Amino acid sequence: MSTPTATAPAIRVQGIEKSFKDLQVLRGVDFDVAAGSIFALLGSNGAGKTTLVRILSTLLKADAGAASVHGFDVVASAGDVRESISLTGQFAAVDEVLTGRENLVLVARLRHLKNPGGIADELLTRFALTDAGSRRAGTYSGGMRRRLDIAMSLIGNPPIIFLDEPTTGLDPQARKEVWQTVKTLAGQGTTVLLTTQYLDEAEHLADRIAILHEGTIIQNGTLAELKRLLPAATVEYVEKQPSLEDVFLALTGVTGPTDAAAAAQTEGEKR
Incomplete structure (x- = not known):
């Protein structure tokens, strides 16, 4: 090649x-x-x-x-x-029956790579899945499943x-x-x-x-x-209200106040 x-x-x-x-x-x-x-x-x-x-x-x-x-x-x-x-x-x-780690090991073996266990462990760390590596993939959230899928690829x-x-x-x-x-x-x-x-x-x-x-x-x-x-x-001042996504992420504790909302508040204070 x-x-x-x-x-x-x-x-x-x-x-x-x-x-x-x-x-x-x-x-x-x-x-x-x-x-x-x-x-x-x-x-x-x-x-x-x-x-x-x-x-x-x-x-x-x-x-x-x-x-x-x-x-x-x-x-x-x-x-x-x-x-x-x-x-x-x-x-x-x-494969939702296998654990996250077993999915990775399986693909590494199918590709005839050396040290499939080591490859699996490195990818679990890289994609922040180490703690979930021993759990069946069927128990993963949608985001975790997609991260595992990309890791396998x-x-x-x-x-x-x-x-x-x-x-x-x-x-x-x-x-x-x-x-x-x-x-x-x-x-x-x-x-x-x-x-x-x-x-x-x-x-x-x-x-x-x-x-x-x-x-x-x-x-x-x-x-x-x-x-x-x-x-x-045309630049006009309009007080920006948080979007539904801003509200959802704030209420669920995923992030702090959104950049957009903070920026709107700061701009309002300047005015």
Whole structure:
């Protein structure tokens, strides 16, 4: 297995098209993803996000166009692509009968890695699951299950990870846990391609955001670049009330007073 040049994009997508019978799902998709970055593919249900991820992970063949992952063509070098990636779907793929540690050990053994127990213990520590490692995964909360799922996908240290709508169905606290996990991964050099339909998720996590609409990328840029597409807002003082999420997190004791509420209070005092 050869190593691509360091300057090449971790993921390159050029003119990808895909149809299912008379339904054209992807109509010529183009984008690059820089190594070590978080790239969010933002779109509504049915926009083609999962179809594109399946093409990039070699589970589906495109009708036209080309794509490379970690320097390898997804068709000509599918085996090398699969060695370079990990794919985490919309729902956690953990064995709920096994403990968290047993899930990790199982995957390490399936990958024929040395010291599967040590690998499992290191990942439990890395994902703050050590205390729950001996418990059956079926007893885990949604956020814990998703963290375990991501930990399992990282066994073997893949340089690129695809997260297909990773926070679907999670409560606010669990979503924040997954967000922190994703940011930590990127901070350690892993390239993350994240698909989501949640605007706040893309805004919070992504280095770059591509908006997929009706099978094409209609905009691609940083958050600041996308915001500049609209006219500047008129600045007016409005007392900001806490959002429902602020209230929920404060009442459940997950966080202290939210930044937004504190900022609004401070601004009001200045006025």
